[in-house]
Amino acid sequence: MSYSSERELALDRESQSSRFKTWVFFIVPILAILFQVYVPLFFNFLGFLELPLLVTIYFALMRRSQIRGLFIGAVVGLAQDSLSKNPLGMFGICKTLVGYFAASLGLRIDVEQPFVRLLLTFLLFCFHQFLYWVMARALLAQTYPFDWREMAILAALNSVVGVFLFHFLDRLREER
Amino acid sequence: MENLFNRYRNFTTLILVLFAQLVLLAYQVKNNKDVPFLRFWTVTAVTPIATVIEDVRSGVAGFFENYFTLRDVRGENKKMREELGRLKLENQFLKTELATADRARALAAFESQSQSKMLAARIIGTGTGANNKVVFIDRGSNSGVQKGMGVVTPDGIVGKVLAAYPTAAQVLLVTDPGFGAGVISQKNHVRGVVKGLGYGRCRVDYVENEQKVDMGEMFYTSGDDRVFPKGLPVGKVTAVHDGSTAKEIFVSPIALEDSPEEVLVILEGINKEIPAHQEPARQVYLGPDPASGAAEGAALSGPVQTTADKVMDRTKEIGEQQGHKFGVNPGGGKPIDFNIKLNPEAGKNGAPRQSVIGTPQAAPGDLLDGDVTDAPPSPAPPAAAPPKTPPQAPGTPPKTAAQAPAAAPPKAPASAPPKR
Numbered sequence: 122m123s124y125s126s127e128r129e130l131a132l133d134r135e136s137q138s139s140r141f142k143t144w145v146f147f148i149v150p151i152l153a154i155l156f157q158v159y160v161p162l163f164f165n166f167l168g169f170l171e172l173p174l175l176v177t178i179y180f181a182l183m184r185r186s187q188i189r190g191l192f193i194g195a196v197v198g199l200a201q202d203s204l205s206k207n208p209l210g211m212f213g214i215c216k217t218l219v220g221y222f223a224a225s226l227g228l229r230i231d232v233e234q235p236f237v238r239l240l241l242t243f244l245l246f247c248f249h250q251f252l253y254w255v256m257a258r259a260l261l262a263q264t265y266p267f268d269w270r271e272m273a274i275l276a277a278l279n280s281v282v283g284v285f286l287f288h289f290l291d292r293l294r295e296e297r
Numbered sequence: 298m299e300n301l302f303n304r305y306r307n308f309t310t311l312i313l314v315l316f317a318q319l320v321l322l323a324y325q326v327k328n329n330k331d332v333p334f335l336r337f338w339t340v341t342a343v344t345p346i347a348t349v350i351e352d353v354r355s356g357v358a359g360f361f362e363n364y365f366t367l368r369d370v371r372g373e374n375k376k377m378r379e380e381l382g383r384l385k386l387e388n389q390f391l392k393t394e395l396a397t398a399d400r401a402r403a404l405a406a407f408e409s410q411s412q413s414k415m416l417a418a419r420i421i422g423t424g425t426g427a428n429n430k431v432v433f434i435d436r437g438s439n440s441g442v443q444k445g446m447g448v449v450t451p452d453g454i455v456g457k458v459l460a461a462y463p464t465a466a467q468v469l470l471v472t473d474p475g476f477g478a479g480v481i482s483q484k485n486h487v488r489g490v491v492k493g494l495g496y497g498r499c500r501v502d503y504v505e506n507e508q509k510v511d512m513g514e515m516f517y518t519s520g521d522d523r524v525f526p527k528g529l530p531v532g533k534v535t536a537v538h539d540g541s542t543a544k545e546i547f548v549s550p551i552a553l554e555d556s557p558e559e560v561l562v563i564l565e566g567i568n569k570e571i572p573a574h575q576e577p578a579r580q581v582y583l584g585p586d587p588a589s590g591a592a593e594g595a596a597l598s599g600p601v602q603t604t605a606d607k608v609m610d611r612t613k614e615i616g617e618q619q620g621h622k623f624g625v626n627p628g629g630g631k632p633i634d635f636n637i638k639l640n641p642e643a644g645k646n647g648a649p650r651q652s653v654i655g656t657p658q659a660a661p662g663d664l665l666d667g668d669v670t671d672a673p674p675s676p677a678p679p680a681a682a683p684p685k686t687p688p689q690a691p692g693t694p695p696k697t698a699a700q701a702p703a704a705a706p707p708k709a710p711a712s713a714p715p716k717r
Contacts, residue, residue, distance in 0.1 A: 151343075158422040158433070159347050163354075173425070187307040195314050203339030204433075205426040206459055206469060209332050210322035212426070214315055221311050260322060265474065265495065 138185040181223035194220025344465035407451035414565035430473035453530035453552035479521030501546040526566030
C-alpha cells in the first residue's frame with residue numbers, strides 16, 4: 122500500500138471518528154480513577170478492574186486519532202501515577218503507548234463490533250501489564266514475579282467489563 | 298523537512314511525549330526526588346471528591362439499609378407497621394451511631410492510654426496500581442501530618458505516611474513491599490526488620506538462623522526506625538523456617554485483619570515497654586469420676602488400685618490366712634510364709650481364705666496377677682500357727698483378741714480391686 126493510499130484510508134477513518142462533548146473527556150477519566158481509588162475499599166473483589174486503562178482504550182479507539190490517543194493515555198496515566206507511590210511516568214508511558222496503538226488500530230479496523238473490542242481490550246491489557254512489569258524491572262529495579270495465568274484471567278475479566286463499559290460510553294457520543 | 302515532519306507527525310509526537318516522561322522518570326529516580334506539584338494537583342482534585350462521595354455513600358447506605366429493613370416488616374396492621382418501621386429506622390440509626398461511637402471510643406481509649414501524641418483520621422481511598430498497598434486518609438498537612446509519621450490502630454501498626462497534602466495524606470501500608478520497620482519479638486527478643494510482601498502478609502528479615510523464633514510469637518515495634526515508638530504490636534508469626542543466610546519469618550499483620558476504617562497518626566511517638574510474654578495455660582487431663590462407675594457394677598467400685606496396693610492386699614490376705622497380724626506378732630515367732638497359694642473361695646462370704654501350703658509354685662510375677670490354684674483347699678487350722686504377738690510399737694495400746702479381727706476385716710469380694 123502506497124503512502125498516498127494509506128493516507129487516504131487514514132483520512133477516511135478519521136472522518137468516521139466519534140465525537141464527544143468536551144466534558145466527557147474530563148469527567149469519565151476522573152470517574153474511572155475515582156472508581157479505582159474508592160470502590161475497592163468496600164468491594165475488594167473489584168480491585169482487578171483497570172478502569173483508567175479501559176477508558177483510555179475506548180477514547181483512543183473511538184477518536185481514531187493517534188495524537189489524541191497518546192495524549193489521553195499520558196494524562197490518565199500521569200494522574201494514576203500521582204495517586205500511586207511510584208515515580209511519575211510509569212503508568213504515563215504505558216498508557217501513552219496503549220493510547221497510540223489503540224488509535225492506530227482504530228484507524229485500520231472497524232472497532233464497533235463487540236468481539237473486536239473484546240479482543241483488542243484483551244491484547245492491549247496484556248501489553249499494558251507486561252510493559253509495566255518490564256519498566257518496573259528495568260527502570261525501578263522492582264523484582265516482583267510476573268504471572269502469565271493471572272494476567273490472562275485479569276485481561277479476560279477486564280475485556281468483558283470493557284465491552285459493557287464501551288457500550289455505555291457509546292451513548293455519550295454526539296449525533297452526527 | 299516540514300514535509301517529513303508532517304508525514305511522521307504522529308510518530309514524532311509519540312517520541313516527544315515518551316521522551317518527556319522518561320526524562321521526568323529519570324529525574325525522580327536519579328535524584329530520589331518527587332515532582333510534588335503534579336501529585337499535589339491530582340490529590341487535591343481527587344480527595345475532596347472522595348470525601349464527598351464517602352459522605353454521600355454513608356447517607357445513602359444508611360437510607361437504603363433502613364428502607365430494606367422497613368420493607369421486611371410490612372405487616373397486616375398499618376399503624377403497627379409504621380410504628381415498627383419508625384422504631385427500626387431509629388434502631389438502625391442508633392446501631393450505626395453506636396458502632397461508630399464504639400470505634401471512636403476504642404481509638405480514644407488507646408490514644409489516652411498511650412503517651413504518644415496522636416491524631417485520629419479516616420481512610421477515604423486506596424492507591425492505584427496492582428502492587429501498591431497505599432491508602433489515603435482525610436488528614437493532611439493542615440492538621441499537622443507530615444511525611445514519615447507512623448499510622449496505627451489500637452490493634453497494631455498500619456503503615457507510615459508517604460506524602461502529606463493539605464487535605465489528605467498518602468499512607469504506605471505495612472503489607473507494601475516498600476515498607477520497612479524495626480521489630481522485636483515478644484518472647485525471645487529477636488530483632489529484625491518487617492517488610493511487606495504485597496499480598497497481605499509480611500516478612501521479618503535479618504534474623505539469623507541461630508536465633509529462636511516460635512510459631513505464634515508476637516512481634517512488636519522496636520523503636521529503632523524512629524517512625525514507630527517501641528512496643529506497638531505488629532503481627533503474629535504464621536510461618537518460620539531456616540533460610541540459606543537468614544531465617545525466613547512470615548508475619549500476619551494484626552492491624553489490617555479487619556480492614557480498619559479509622560486510624561491514628563502518631564504525631565509524637567513515645568516508647569513504651571513490650572508486654573511480658575505469658576505462656577498459654579496447658580491442658581490438664583481430667584479423668585472420669587470414679588464414683589460414676591459405681592452403679593455399673595460392684596466390681597468396678599472402690600478406689601483405684603496400684604500394683605503396690607495389690608501387693609499389700611495380697612500380703613494382708615496371706616497374713617490373715619496364717620493368723621498373722623502385722624505389727625502385733627511378738628518377736629521370735631514363726632515367720633510368715635508368703636509362698637502359699639491363696640484359696641479362691643476364701644474371702645467370700647466373709648470367710649478368710651484357705652491357704653495351700655506346699656512348695657512355692659508361683660513365680661514372682663504371678664503374685665501381681667492374683668492367681669489361684671485349682672487344687673482343693675486343705676484347711677489350715679489357725680491354731681497350727683498361733684499368732685504370736687509381735688513387739689508392740691511404743692505408744693500403741695495393746696489389742697485384745699476380740700479387737701484383732703476388727704483391726705483387719707476380711708476383704709469383701711465387692712471391694713476387691715478389678716483385675717488389670
